[in-house]
Amino acid sequence: MTGFWKRFSRNSGAVLGLALLVLVLVVALLAPLIYPVSPWQMIGAPLLDPLEDMAFPLGTDMLGRDIAAGLVHGTRVSLLVGTVSTLCAVLVGVGVGGVAGYFGGWIDDVLMRITEFFQTIPQLAMAVVLVAIFTPSLASIVTAIALVSWPPVARLVRAEVLSLREREFVEAATVLGRPTYLILFDEILPNTLPPVIVTATLMIATAILTEAALSFLGLGDRNFMSWGFMIGAARSMLREAPWLSVMPGVAILLTVLAINLVGEGLSDALNPRLRQRGE
Amino acid sequence: MAFTSFLAGRIFKALLVILAIAALNFLLIRLAPGDPASVMAGESGATDPKFVETLRTRFGLDQPLWKQLLLYLGQIVQGDLGFSYRNQVPVIQLILERLPATLLLMASSFVVSLGLGVGLGMLSASVRFFNRKRWLDSLIMTLALICYATPLFWLALMMVIVFSVQLDWLPAFGMESVGANLKGWARISDIAQHLVLPTLALSLFFMSVYVRLTRAAMMEVMMQDHVRTGFAKGLTGGEVLRRHVFRNALLPIVTFAGLQLGQVAGGAVLIETVFAWPGIGRLMFDALLQRDYQLLLGVFLITSATVIAFNLLTDIAYRFVDPRIRMEGGAR
Numbered sequence: 348m349t350g351f352w353k354r355f356s357r358n359s360g361a362v363l364g365l366a367l368l369v370l371v372l373v374v375a376l377l378a379p380l381i382y383p384v385s386p387w388q389m390i391g392a393p394l395l396d397p398l399e400d401m402a403f404p405l406g407t408d409m410l411g412r413d414i415a416a417g418l419v420h421g422t423r424v425s426l427l428v429g430t431v432s433t434l435c436a437v438l439v440g441v442g443v444g445g446v447a448g449y450f451g452g453w454i455d456d457v458l459m460r461i462t463e464f465f466q467t468i469p470q471l472a473m474a475v476v477l478v479a480i481f482t483p484s485l486a487s488i489v490t491a492i493a494l495v496s497w498p499p500v501a502r503l504v505r506a507e508v509l510s511l512r513e514r515e516f517v518e519a520a521t522v523l524g525r526p527t528y529l530i531l532f533d534e535i536l537p538n539t540l541p542p543v544i545v546t547a548t549l550m551i552a553t554a555i556l557t558e559a560a561l562s563f564l565g566l567g568d569r570n571f572m573s574w575g576f577m578i579g580a581a582r583s584m585l586r587e588a589p590w591l592s593v594m595p596g597v598a599i600l601l602t603v604l605a606i607n608l609v610g611e612g613l614s615d616a617l618n619p620r621l622r623q624r625g626e
Numbered sequence: 627m628a629f630t631s632f633l634a635g636r637i638f639k640a641l642l643v644i645l646a647i648a649a650l651n652f653l654l655i656r657l658a659p660g661d662p663a664s665v666m667a668g669e670s671g672a673t674d675p676k677f678v679e680t681l682r683t684r685f686g687l688d689q690p691l692w693k694q695l696l697l698y699l700g701q702i703v704q705g706d707l708g709f710s711y712r713n714q715v716p717v718i719q720l721i722l723e724r725l726p727a728t729l730l731l732m733a734s735s736f737v738v739s740l741g742l743g744v745g746l747g748m749l750s751a752s753v754r755f756f757n758r759k760r761w762l763d764s765l766i767m768t769l770a771l772i773c774y775a776t777p778l779f780w781l782a783l784m785m786v787i788v789f790s791v792q793l794d795w796l797p798a799f800g801m802e803s804v805g806a807n808l809k810g811w812a813r814i815s816d817i818a819q820h821l822v823l824p825t826l827a828l829s830l831f832f833m834s835v836y837v838r839l840t841r842a843a844m845m846e847v848m849m850q851d852h853v854r855t856g857f858a859k860g861l862t863g864g865e866v867l868r869r870h871v872f873r874n875a876l877l878p879i880v881t882f883a884g885l886q887l888g889q890v891a892g893g894a895v896l897i898e899t900v901f902a903w904p905g906i907g908r909l910m911f912d913a914l915l916q917r918d919y920q921l922l923l924g925v926f927l928i929t930s931a932t933v934i935a936f937n938l939l940t941d942i943a944y945r946f947v948d949p950r951i952r953m954e955g956g957a958r
Contacts, residue, residue, distance in 0.1 A: 360771075464646060466885075467937065468930050471892025472910070476926045479914055480658045480665075556777055560896055563779050564911060578780055582900075589787045596780035604775035 354616040361612020367605035375422040382416035386572040394588055408577075408591055409584055418598050421574040424567075425602060428489055429555040435493035436554075437547050440500025441536060447501070448508030449531050459505070462498045470495040474557060478566045485568045488561060492554050503546055507539040541617040548610035552603045559599050574599050629945075636941055640934045647930045648702040651923045652695050655685070658919075663687060666919050671711030684708070707927065708920035710913075717924040721906055725928065727801055728898070728905030731824055732890055732932075739829035739890075740883055743836020746770075750837065751844035752867055766837060773834035778893050782827035782900040789823060796823050799902040824901045828893050832886055839882055843875035850874075877944075884940030888933045895929075 356362050374381070384390060389411040397406040397414075405414040447458040477491035511517060512535060520530050561567060562575030574595040581591035658665045663681040671677045682688075686697045701707075707717040750766040753759045790798035797803070801820050808816050847853065848871055856866040891907075898907030906925050913921035 464643060467643060467888060467934060468647060469888040469891040469933055471889070472895060472926050472929050475895065475910065475914070476654065476922060479917075479922060480654050480919065482659065552775070559777050560779060563777075563896070564899065564914060566914070575777075578777075578783065582783065585783065585787060586791055589791070592780070592783050592787075596777060596784070599777050599780065600772070600775050603777075604772065607771065607775055 351616050355612045358612045358615050360608045361615070364605040364608025364612065367601060368609055371422055371426070371602050371605065374419055375426050378419045378423055382413070382419050384413075384416065386412060386416040386420040388412065394584075397590055405594060406588075406590065408581065409588070414577075414591065414594060417572045417577050418574070418594060420572040421577065421595065421598065422602075424485075424571045424573040425555045425558060425599070428485065428492065428558040429551040429606075432489040432492035432496070432554045432558075433547055433550045435489065436497040436550060437500055437543065439493065440497040441504050441539070441543065443497070444501035444504025444506075445508055445531055445536055445539075448505035449512055449527075449535065451509075455505075458501070462501045465495070466498040468495070471557065471560060474561060475564060475566065478561055483561075483566045483568055485571065488558060488566070488568060491561075492557050495557075496550055496554065500543060500546060500550075503542055504536075504539050507542065508535055511535050511538055545610055545614045545617060548606060548613055552606040552610070555599065555603055555606070632945075633942070636938055640938050643934055644927070644931050645699060645702075647927055648699055649695065651927060652698045654923070655698075655919075656691075656694075666708070667711060671918075674711070677711055702927070707924035710918055710921045712916050712918050713921075717921050720909060720921065721924055721928050724904060724906045724909050725932075727903060728894055728907060729932070730821070731828065731894055731898070731903060731905060732887075732936075734821055734825045735828040735832070735890060735894075736883075736887070738825055739832035740836055742829065743833040744840045744879060746833070747837040747840025748844065748872065751841045751848070751871075754845065755848055755867060755871075756863055767841075770834035770837040773830045774838075776831065778827060778831055779896040779900055781830060782824070782897055785823050785827055786900070796820075798823065801904050824897050824903055827900070828890065828897045831893065832890060835886065836879065836883070840875065840879055843878045844871050847871045847874045880940065880944055884937050884944075887936045887940075888930075891929050891933050 390413055391400065391403050391407040391411045393407060393409050393411040395403055395407040398404060399406065403413050403415065405418065407413055408417075443458050443462065447455040447462075474491040474495050477494065478487050481487040481490075508531075517530060517534055520534050525534075558567075558573065559575035559578070562573045563579040565579060567573050567576045577595040578592050581588070581595075584591050655662050655666060662685060663678050666681055666685070667674070667678050671681075684701070686694045689697070705718055707721070709715075710717050710720055713720055746766050746769075750763045753762045786798040789796045797820050801817060802808070802813070803816055803820075806816065853866055853870050856870045857863075861869070894905065895907035895910050897903065898905045899911040902908065906928060910922060910925040910929075913919070913925060
């Protein structure tokens with residue numbers, strides 16, 4: 348663990364990203380305490396400039412909703428959708444990739460054709476269609492993002508399993524008569540974890556961008572304030588109040604940047620050999 | 627001979643994938659909550675019982691499921707993607723009218739992002755190779771990192787604020803000046819001006835992907851023995867880079883460029899929405915607003931088909947870049 352931390356902290360960008368990410372997490376957790384009133388409430392005069400009224404430090408939108416409250420509450424949706432959809436995608440990906448890699452043959456063929464199929468379809472277009480047809484809600488958004496993002500995990504896990512299943516410890520387990528599912532779940536899959544963790548971290552960032560894009564297009568869950576929605580709503584005010592669309596975008600940018608930096612740090616820390624070769 | 631059979635095989639495979647996407651559309655229609663015919667009729671069409679009834683016959687809703695699927699696929703094969711009630715035009719006609727604008731945007735973004743990305747990636751890798759001006763490498767990588775984290779649609783809006791609203795340099799909306807009725811070169815330059823911001827907004831994200839890929843691919847090749855041999859032969863650093871490093875690094879870039887196209891198409895939906903670019907991405911957004919699901923699914927199918935067609939082209943390009951592949955007869 349100390350070795351891990353040492354390698355992680357050697358990458359100064361990763362440490363910066365981690366600090367930023369912790370800050371975002373704290374804001375997400377404390378959102379109801381910081382702004383107990385719903386961010387949808389119209390509580391001020393419309394279109395206040397930032398710093399104009401200190402009760403609303405970041406100003407208000409065209410309906411008098413507090414921008415700062417929107418930003419703080421938007422953190423929750425972004426992180427929630429990002430992590431839950433990635434978790435689902437990883438489960439599907441590990442399942443498909445593990446089975447395909449371990450059993451090989453026609454099972455592998457069929458599963459990989461399906462994976463390729465999902466990889467060729469334009470992801471965002473498919474997510475849009477899925478959410479639109481199953482009506483926008485947190486559940487449909489998470490499902491749609493998970494459905495379009497599992498293929499890379501499946502391919503990664505399959506490749507790892509293909510190389511692992513020939514190794515001695517797997518042969519030993521087979522000779523010892525351990526059941527197939529235990530060999531797969533207990534011996535092989537845990538060893539594929541490091542690269543999967545790195546990929547999953549980067550997938551959270553992509554999922555956050557996708558969620559923002561969906562709610563920008565009007566496909567967000569209207570029960571929750573989200574950054575994409577705020578940008579979409581501010582579009583008609585581009586001339587009068589450009590700051591309305593600037594701030595939520597900066598929030599997305601910083602969050603996604605932080606996660607990507609942490610992902611790179613994890614990659615350095617978990618695959619030390621890879622780093623030495625590349626640098 | 628080997629090439630024609632390779633081509634036939636790839637085209638057959640591409641058609642199969644398109645058919646599978648059509649089947650996926652069918653599945654979505656069936657899974658959508660509510661009666662398929664009234665769902666598909668859309669917001670405005672559902673109030674017209676006659677239109678819902680024609681949809682009922684179109685989908686063959688009184689027949690067994692497998693017959694419905696065959697019926698649906700049959701219509702798709704004949705180019706019949708349904709009828710947009712709101713626009714009172716067949717869906718395929720709407721899409722074909724808008725397709726050229728999207729192809730133009732996708733092609734220009736593809737060229738710009740690939741050009742900028744490969745160029746900057748090469749620059750980044752070479753300053754490391756010669757161990758001079760390493761700050762340039764850091765600068766390029768930071769730029770790539772930021773571009774990779776920026777939401778496309780937000781970047782587009784920021785560009786509108788800066789270059790259209792504040793500086794008034796470039797048009798922010800549409801593909802041509804309204805009512806200008808330009809001809810010939812004047813029209814081309816008008817379209818080119820409208821193309822600048824959407825292309826840049828769509829390109830920067832993919833540029834960052836290509837920068838990192840090019841840099842990584844080149845650094846990997848730099849470690850290999852034949853590069854050392856190049857130096858031993860007495861070639862200068864520049865010659866080694868050009869002849870031995872870049873050529874070998876090109877291959878993963880071509881493969882990856884093809885794979886990215888699906889994402890470019892998805893990004894086009896966002897960019898066209900922001901810039902009111904009259905392509906099929908904008909059409910998809912309009913279909914969303916009007917809940918015109920036949921149009922939505924039609925755009926989805928054609929977008930996917932476009933991506934598959936582009937992928938086919940990169941596959942063919944690939945065979946020309948790497949002569950080794952010809953020996954294997956297309957099998958990887």
